[in-house]
Amino acid sequence: MSSQKPKMLLHVCCAPCSTAVIERLKDRFDITGYFYDPNIHPEKEYHRRLDEAKIFYREIGITLIEAPYDLERWFSLTEGMKGEPEGGKRCETCYDMRLEKAAEFAKENGFDIFTTVLSISPHKKAAVINSIGRRLAERYGIRFYEADFKKRDGFKRGLELSREYNLYRQNYCGCIYSKR
Numbered sequence: 001m002s003s004q005k006p007k008m009l010l011h012v013c014c015a016p017c018s019t020a021v022i023e024r025l026k027d028r029f030d031i032t033g034y035f036y037d038p039n040i041h042p043e044k045e046y047h048r049r050l051d052e053a054k055i056f057y058r059e060i061g062i063t064l065i066e067a068p069y070d071l072e073r074w075f076s077l078t079e080g081m082k083g084e085p086e087g088g089k090r091c092e093t094c095y096d097m098r099l100e101k102a103a104e105f106a107k108e109n110g111f112d113i114f115t116t117v118l119s120i121s122p123h124k125k126a127a128v129i130n131s132i133g134r135r136l137a138e139r140y141g142i143r144f145y146e147a148d149f150k151k152r153d154g155f156k157r158g159l160e161l162s163r164e165y166n167l168y169r170q171n172y173c174g175c176i177y178s179k180r
């Protein structure tokens, strides 16, 4: 029997950031994860986060789609922005790139709504992410679920669940500039 819940495509950056978001959304949405993160550097780290996400999603019984590692495109879009502080223009471009791919995929594959786990991070401004999501929703003709997942102790809950599932937690956002 097919689920009556709206089909949601959830953009995922890693397993730890997914935990509390999925806990919050799973009763209301039929979730599919979407791993599109060409920002992650180096490639070894990309695969480490992807592999951890695959194991976690398998464990909780949710499909995880792996999108291409468009590294060159990420570097070309963020060219000239390496000196930007975390949370600045480079990050906006980085969110936009990842969310646009998710919106496009969601629309082409019959999803009802899309969103991202990104706002669970205390370093990421939900207002910026939600504004990008609204714009893309309009452009692609699909709903965007607006959220600030760090609120109501979302970030703290993510830490607890990550410990419970024994997940690898990285110590930098992802790109080469955030690693330095």
Ligand code: SF4
Pocket: 039, 040, 086, 087, 090, 091, 092, 094, 095, 173, 174, 175, 176, 177, 178
């Ligand atoms: S700091 Fe994080 S969000 Fe900002 S550009 Fe780098 S990977 Fe993307």
